[in-house]
Structures are given as structure tokens and as C-alpha cells.
Amino acid sequence: xxxxxxxxxxxxxxxxxxxxxxxxxxxxxxxxxxxxxxxxxxxxxxxxxxxxxxxxxxxxxxxxxxxxxxxxxxxxxxxxxxxxxxxxxxxxxxxxxxxxxxxxxxxxxxxxxxxxxxxxxxxxxxxxxxxxxxxxxxxxxxxxxxxxxxxxxxxxxxxxxxxxxxxxxxxxxxxxxxxxxxxxxxxxxxxxxxxxxxxxxxxxxxxxxxxxxxxxxxxxxxxxxxxxxxxxxxxxxxxxxxxxxxxxxxxxxxxxxxxxxxxxxxxxxxxxxxxxxxxxxxxxxxxxxxxxxxxxxxxxxxxxxxxxxxxxxxxxxxxxxxxxxxxxx
Amino acid sequence: xxxxxxxxxxxxxxxxxxxxxxxxxxxxxxxxxxxxxxxxxxxxxxxxxxxxxxxxxxxxxxxxxxxxxxxxxxxxxxxxxxxxxxxxxxxxxxxxxxxxxxxxxxxxxxxxxxxxxxxxxxxxxxxxxxxxxxxxxxxxxxxxxxxxxxxxxxxxxxxxxxxxxxxxxxxxxxxxxxxxxxxxxxxxxxxxxxxxxxxxxxxxxxxxxxxxxxxxxxxxxxxxxxxxxxxxxxxxxxxxxxxxxxxxxxxxxxxxxxxxxxxxxxxxxxxxxxxxxxxxxxxxxxxxxxxxxxxxxxxxxxxxxxxxxxxxxxxxxxxxxxxxxxxxxxxxxxxxxxxxxxxxxxxxxxxxxxxxxxxxxxxxxxxxxxxxxxxxxxxxxxxxxxxxxxxxxxxxxxxxxxxxxxxxxxxxxxxxxxxxxxxxxxxxxxxxxxxxxxxxxxxxxxxxxxxxxxxxxxxxxxxxxxxxxxxxxxxxxxxxxxxxxxxxxxxxxxxxxxxxxxxxxxxxxxxxx
Numbered sequence: 149x150x151x152x153x154x155x156x157x158x159x160x161x162x163x164x165x166x167x168x169x170x171x172x173x174x175x176x177x178x179x180x181x182x183x184x185x186x187x188x189x190x191x192x193x194x195x196x197x198x199x200x201x202x203x204x205x206x207x208x209x210x211x212x213x214x215x216x217x218x219x220x221x222x223x224x225x226x227x228x229x230x231x232x233x234x235x236x237x238x239x240x241x242x243x244x245x246x247x248x249x250x251x252x253x254x255x256x257x258x259x260x261x262x263x264x265x266x267x268x269x270x271x272x273x274x275x276x277x278x279x280x281x282x283x284x285x286x287x288x289x290x291x292x293x294x295x296x297x298x299x300x301x302x303x304x305x306x307x308x309x310x311x312x313x314x315x316x317x318x319x320x321x322x323x324x325x326x327x328x329x330x331x332x333x334x335x336x337x338x339x340x341x342x343x344x345x346x347x348x349x350x351x352x353x354x355x356x357x358x359x360x361x362x363x364x365x366x367x368x369x370x371x372x373x374x375x376x377x378x379x380x381x382x383x384x385x386x387x388x389x390x391x392x393x394x395x396x397x398x399x400x401x402x403x404x405x406x407x408x409x410x411x412x413x414x415x416x417x418x419x420x421x422x423x424x425x426x427x428x429x430x431x432x433x434x435x436x437x438x439x440x441x442x443x444x445x446x447x448x449x450x451x452x453x454x455x456x457x458x459x460x461x462x463x464x465x466x467x468x469x470x471x472x473x474x475x476x477x
Numbered sequence: 478x479x480x481x482x483x484x485x486x487x488x489x490x491x492x493x494x495x496x497x498x499x500x501x502x503x504x505x506x507x508x509x510x511x512x513x514x515x516x517x518x519x520x521x522x523x524x525x526x527x528x529x530x531x532x533x534x535x536x537x538x539x540x541x542x543x544x545x546x547x548x549x550x551x552x553x554x555x556x557x558x559x560x561x562x563x564x565x566x567x568x569x570x571x572x573x574x575x576x577x578x579x580x581x582x583x584x585x586x587x588x589x590x591x592x593x594x595x596x597x598x599x600x601x602x603x604x605x606x607x608x609x610x611x612x613x614x615x616x617x618x619x620x621x622x623x624x625x626x627x628x629x630x631x632x633x634x635x636x637x638x639x640x641x642x643x644x645x646x647x648x649x650x651x652x653x654x655x656x657x658x659x660x661x662x663x664x665x666x667x668x669x670x671x672x673x674x675x676x677x678x679x680x681x682x683x684x685x686x687x688x689x690x691x692x693x694x695x696x697x698x699x700x701x702x703x704x705x706x707x708x709x710x711x712x713x714x715x716x717x718x719x720x721x722x723x724x725x726x727x728x729x730x731x732x733x734x735x736x737x738x739x740x741x742x743x744x745x746x747x748x749x750x751x752x753x754x755x756x757x758x759x760x761x762x763x764x765x766x767x768x769x770x771x772x773x774x775x776x777x778x779x780x781x782x783x784x785x786x787x788x789x790x791x792x793x794x795x796x797x798x799x800x801x802x803x804x805x806x807x808x809x810x811x812x813x814x815x816x817x818x819x820x821x822x823x824x825x826x827x828x829x830x831x832x833x834x835x836x837x838x839x840x841x842x843x844x845x846x847x848x849x850x851x852x853x854x855x856x857x858x859x860x861x862x863x864x865x866x867x868x869x870x871x872x873x874x875x876x877x878x879x880x881x882x883x884x885x886x887x888x889x890x891x892x893x894x895x896x897x898x899x900x901x902x903x904x905x906x907x908x909x910x911x912x913x914x915x916x917x918x919x920x921x922x923x924x925x926x927x928x929x930x931x932x933x934x935x936x937x938x939x940x941x942x943x944x945x946x947x948x949x950x951x952x953x954x955x956x957x958x959x960x961x962x963x964x965x966x967x968x969x970x971x972x973x974x975x976x977x978x979x980x981x982x983x984x985x986x987x988x989x990x
């Protein structure tokens with residue numbers, strides 16, 4: 149593990165030294181295709197469709213990007229398909245997010261590891277939030293965590309991912325940072341998606357919600373829920389600036405659900421560089437900034453080797469927490 | 478009257494030539510997709526998203542096209558249920574129970590027109606419900622915590638007896654089998670994979686569509702193969718189509734059914750965790766309890782058994798739009814796709830949608846009305862065309878059914894593993910039909926089993942292991958009371974008519990062979 153991390157860091161340093169600007173532009177995908185490793189309607193599907201549409205609007209792609217939904221195994225079916233069957237496809241990119249890293253870290257894609265594919269770039273991050281209903285007595289994050297510390301059974305936290313998934317891990321990261329020794333005592337209730345979890349918070353079935361900012365946004369605007377903390381390093385910009393970070397309340401917890409893409413491991417360097425620069429150009433466009441703003445996505449501008457290193461670090465982090473709470477041995 | 482003037486504005490937006498053409502296109506494509514086994518409303522909508530994007534449509538025209546497809550597919554699902562005993566999608570499953578027997582009695586045309594009218598009634602009133610009740614209905618959704626959802630699912634299972642009439646033990650066995658199959662996949666409450674044998678394709682559980690197409694369509698093909706020299710061929714060729722429109726007496730008889738089912742279906746649609754399948758199922762089994770508790774006509778081609786699930790599932794389709802628009806929480810698979818479309822058009826559904834994007838909301842609602850009238854106008858004259866399917870000799874029809882099944886399933890998932898699972902279900906369906914085990918409870922078990930289990934465990938975990946939490950609210954108690962009455966009452970009535978029960982033949986499971 150240590151060896152792998154070192155090797156990646158070295159690789160990252162080498163690649164990082166190359167100026168991005170001179171990267172090859174001579175590759176043009178003939179039939180650009182994006183695999184969304186889930187059914188239509190989810191975050192990965194959104195990433196593929198939105199990026200595909202925007203790339204065409206911006207003139208980065210001459211053809212419509214075909215979106216293929218390859219659901220199953222929380223992204224594992226698509227991952228195995230790419231590794232085993234489409235390893236040298238230059239026209240293919242696959243939507244990924246923190247959930248992909250989480251499952252890779254926990255070994256939930258049987259037989260697959262993160263270095264079997266090439267990580268392209270991120271297109272933004274959705275920071276985690278911890279929220280309570282608007283009429284709740286709990287005023288800030290330390291107050292919530294204090295109740296969880298003294299009487300863990302009093303607070304049920306609802307989230308949209310399965311136990312061990314990213315929504316669960318976020319609240320554990322916060323609990324851990326606050327000094328709750330046995331994070332396994334934290335009562336987490338898994339729902340089918342963030343929307344259902346928020347609904348149950350409004351219905352009063354649960355006391356707190358852990359999810360992504362984009363999921364919570366509509367309900368904050370309508371005054372139904374109160375965001376206790378954003379798990380971002382600094383306050384976000386624009387309309388989100390009023391949300392306090394966990395950090396400024398003395399809880400050293402950061403949790404970002406990044407969204408980005410990977411490509412088959414055997415993709416040629418020319419194609420890899422072309423895709424990286426296309427995504428970079430898209431990211432830099434004003435059009436994409438607007439989309440990020442309306443969807444509550446925060447900046448996360450990582451491409452090529454930098455992104456690869458970032459994913460490696462996040463896989464490592466998740467492995468550490470998962471081991472701590474006993475999800476993996 | 479504010480609402481009505483907003484609606485008028487909506488019609489002004491929707492009634493342009495371009496939008497009307499899009500609605501017509503959507504209705505037509507949706508009906509076809511709904512009728513093909515394997516392609517349901519959610520896939521239909523997903524397939525057409527790129528079309529909406531490539532045409533460069535704005536928010537309202539895109540939504541008009543896609544919701545027309547959605548409503549169209551809900552209409553179309555019934556066609557193959559009635560004509561072939563193969564549901565076009567999950568909610569159309571219940572329509573098989575009485576629709577196919579009606580077709581066998583030579584009333585295919587009437588069953589199709591009647592179900593078209595029932596679909597219209599369900600969707601029409603549900604759209605009105607959406608207009609006037611959306612803000613209030615959101616509050617109903619908020620009354621349902623995990624404990625109440627569990628009671629609701631329990632209610633659905635307790636009224637299972639309504640599905641097949643002869644042998645309750647076989648229904649119970651089928652439901653148990655379905656529940657067992659639902660356990661496959663990663664358990665969300667612990668994150669542990671169950672019964673997946675390290676096969677990554679099974680991590681998300683079995684796909685209902687794969688199960689339905691296998692159990693219904695492929696087993697039908699197997700039965701045909703087995704009997705190919707026998708009477709099956711001859712019997713079907715003699716099938717008569719009969720008159721194409723239902724007589725006034727039949728409409729009169731089914732009107733109360735449609736209205737009751739609309740209410741039930743709509744409510745089921747509004748609950749994010751329930752959806753159209755539960756809507757059509759509860760509508761059917763409640764209707765049976767109410768008008769035919771002795772099980773004399775239901776399951777043998779009672780028109781009310783066709784009207785109830787169709788009104789119910791179309792009303793649920795309208796109901797499912799309530800939580801999607803007002804809460805941003807999809808009430809069904811299809812609304813999840815529509816939600817994603819809204820997001821990619823830079824519209825955030827949620828509590829503020831009605832005030833921030835009124836043009837989109839009211840344009841959409843107006844489009845629902847237009848699509849609904851179009852579908853009625855399109856479906857009734859096309860009944861004659863659809864019924865021609867029955868004239869196709871089985872030796873041609875069955876290979877086509879097999880082909881559509883394979884192409885349809887591969888088209889959605891792109892995985893050959895699902896094809897194997899489908900064939901497995903086909904064999905299972907064939908065996909179970911031999912034993913006269915009804916197939917519908919299997920699908921219900923698979924469909925509802927996971928949600929039922931998860932809600933039970935959520936409720937118990939939230940209350941720290943206290944089982945009494947399940948009966949802790951008036952709503953949960955009411956649901957349990959209905960469930961228990963629904964379970965016990967037929968036992969008492971059933972005993973009284975036991976002697977008469979012997980006169981009756983077999984139920985839907987055996988009609989095919």
C-alpha cells in the first residue's frame with residue numbers, strides 16, 4: 149500500500165511537471181460515449197448527460213455524446229465491463245464520484261482496483277452537509293455531536309446511501325473529529341436516495357440529515373431545513389456563503405463528493421490527453437460555471453495526474469475510516 | 478381561482494403547433510414502448526432524452542414530449558397484458574388477471590377500449606388532483622414514516638388473497654418465493670451483500686423487468702413449444718375479437734370502480750416509497766374485496782377487474798408527479814428520470830418550483846391534459862389495429878415475443894447476464910404454471926419485499942429496537958386495522974361459500990395451457 153502510494157506520488161510529480169497546455173490535441177473521438185454506471189435519474193447519469201450536452205454546446209465535441217446506462221453493483225458492473233472488455237477504447241469515458249472511490253476502497257468491486265483505469269478529471273464537488281429540521285432545538289454542529297456523544301440513541305441520522313456509503317462516512321468523519329470514540333454507536337438510517345432521507349427529516353421520523361449540498365439546497369431555500377455545517381475547507385461562495393463550515397465550529401471535518409470521469413486503462417496517451425484537455429476547457433467555460441452554481445456544485449479543479457493522485461489519496465482515507473468502523477478488515 | 482388562471486396560462490404555453498406535435502409524437506412512441514414487454518415508461522423516457530436534447534428543445538417542450546411518453550407508456554402497458562397475457566411493464570401486471578380472460582372470451586376489443594377509458598379516467602382525475610391538492614398532498618407524504626410504510630406494505634401482502642382465487646396456499650408460496658428473491662443484493666442497512674455469490678451483477682438485486690419478462694413472456698413461449706402439436710395452436714386461431722367498444726351497460730357497471738380506483742391509485746402514487754405498481758395492485762385487490770368478495774367473477778374476465786388496475790395505475794402516474802414537483806423526491810422510477818431531466822434543464826424541483834418556475838409547472842400540467850385526451854382519441858380507434866395481433870398464428874407470434882423479450886432486456890441493461898437470469902425466470906415460470914402457482918404474487922414479493930424489509934428495519938432502528946413503534950401512530954393503526962380486516966373477512970365469507978367454490982375452475986395461472 150505504501151509502495152503504491154509512493155509510486156503514484158512520484159508519477160504524479162513527473163506528470164505534473166509537464167505543462168498541460170502542450171498536451172496533444174490531435175485526437176478526436178469518433179463516437180464519443182459516456183457510461184453512466186447507474187439507471188437514468190441518478191448523479192452519474194446527470195454527470196454524463198450534462199457534460200455531454202455542454203461539451204457539444206461549447207463546440208468541444210462535434211458529435212453528440214452517447215450516454216449508456218450500465219447499472220449494477222453500485223458501479224461495479226460498469227467498472228468490470230470497462231476493465232475486461234473495453235480496456236483500449238479511446239472514445240469512452242465513465243462517470244465517477246466519491247461513491248466509486250468508496251467502493252474501490254472497501255473492495256466492493258470484486259477483483260478490481262483503482263489503478264486498472266485512467267482517471268481523467270473532476271468537474272466539481274458537492275460538499276457534504278449536516279442538517280436538521282428548521283424547527284429543531286439544535287443550534288449548531290457541536291450541539292448535535294454533543295448529544296450524539298452523551299446519548300447516541302437519541303439522534304437518528306438519515307442519509308441517502310447504504311451503510312458504509314459516503315453519506316454514512318461523512319457523519320462518521322464529523323463524529324470522529326469531535327472526539328466520539330466509538331463511531332459505531334452513531335445511529336445511521338439508510339434511505340433510497342437523499343430526497344427520501346430529507347422527506348423523513350421533515351416528517352420528523354429522524355433528527356438529522358447527512359447528504360450533499362445539492363440535495364439539501366431546495367429545502368434550505370424553502371426554509372424547511374437548517375444546515376448546521378458544510379463539510380468544506382472554507383465558506384462557499386454566493387448564496388451558500390451563509391452556511392457555517394464544520395471547521396469554523398471547531399470540528400475538523402471535510403467531506404466532498406467529487407464528480408468526475410475515468411477512462412479505460414489501455415486508452416492511448418493522445419486520447420487521454422485530449423479528453424483531459426476537453427474536460428479542462430469545459431470546466432473553465434462560463435457555461436459550466438453557471439451549471440455548477442445552479443446545481444450547488446463547488447469548485448474542484450483537478451485534471452490528469454493531479455486528479456489521479458487525488459483519487460488515490462481519497463481511496464486511502466476511506467479505507468482508513470472503513471477499517472476503523474469495521475466495515476472492512 | 479388563482480389556480481385556474483395559472484392553468485389557462487399553462488394552456489397558452491402548451492397549445493402551440495410545435496408542442497402539440499411533440500405531444501402527439503410522445504403519445505404515439507410511449508404507447509408503443511409501453512406495449513413492448515421489457516420497455517417500460519422509465520426506459521421509454523430515458524431513451525427519448527437524447528432526442529429532446531438534440532432537437533435543442535427548451536424546458537417546457539422537452540417536458541411535454543417526455544411526459545407524453547410517460548403517460549403513453551402507462552396506457553400502452555395494458556395492450557400486451559390483455560392480448561398476450563404478458564404485461565408490458567410492472568404496473569400493467571394486474572391487468573393480465575382479468576384482461577386476458579376477457580380476450581379469451583372473445584372480448585379483447587371491449588377489454589382494450591374499456592381499459593383505455595379507465596386509463597383516461599384515472600389520469601384525468603389524477604391531473605386535477607395534482608393541480609388542486611399538490612401542496613396539501615405533500616403533507617400526506619410527510620405523515621408516512623418508516624413504520625407507516627411498513628404497515629402499508631403489510632396491507633398489500635395481506636390482501637394478496639385477492640390476486641388468485643382458488644388456492645390461497647399457492648398464492649402464499651408464490652409471495653414467499655418473491656420475498657426470497659427480493660433478498661438478493663447488497664443490504665442497504667448493513668452494506669453487506671446477500672446471496673450474490675461474489676457476482677457483481679447481483680449486487681443491486683434482481684431487476685423486476687427481467688423477472689417479469691422471463692416469468693410471463695418466456696414461459697408463455699415455453700408452454701407453446703411444449704404444446705406445439707396440441708390444441709394450443711388450434712385454440713388460439715379460433716379466438717374471436719368481438720365488438721370493439723364496450724356496451725353502455727359495461728361502462729355503467731365499471732364507473733364506480735374507476736372512480737374508487739382512481740382515488741386509491743392516486744394516493745399510492747403520491748407516496749414516494751409506493752408507486753404505480755402498488756397503486757394498481759391495491760386498486761385491484763380492494764375492488765375485488767368490495768364487489769366480489771366471494772371470488773366468483775374476478776380473475777375470469779370481469780370488466781371491473783380490468784378497469785380497476787388501469788384506472789389505478791394511471792392515477793398513480795399522475796400522483797407520482799406530486800412529490801417529484803413539490804418535494805424533488807421521485808415517487809417512481811420514471812419520475813426519477815423526469816427529475817434528472819428537470820435538473821439538466823437547470824430547473825430545481827422542490828418546494829419553490831411552483832413559485833420560481835410557474836411557466837414550467839403549468840405548461841407541464843396543461844401538457845398532461847392534452848396528452849391524456851390525445852391518448853384516448855388515439856387508443857380507441859386503434860383498438861381494431863391492436864386486436865389484429867390475436868389473428869397472428871402463435872407459430873409466428875411466439876418467436877416474435879421471444880425476440881422482443883431478448884432484445885428488450887439486452888437493450889436496457891446491455892448485459893448478457895440479465896439474459897441468463899431472464900431465461901432462468903422463464904423456466905421457473907414454466908414449472909410454476911405446471912403447478913398452477915400464480916405468477917403475480919412472485920413479482921409483488923420481489924417488487925415490494927425490499928422496501929418492506931428496509932422500512933421495518935429503519936423503524937426498529939430509529940426506535941432503538943422497540944417493536945411497538947410499528948403501532949405507535951394513529952395512521953399506522955388504521956393501516957393495520959384495514960390489513961387485518963382485509964385478511965380475516967374473506968376467510969369468514971369464504972367459509973360460507975365454500976361449497977360453491979368447487980364449481981369454479983382454475984385461476985389465471987393455468988389459462989395458458
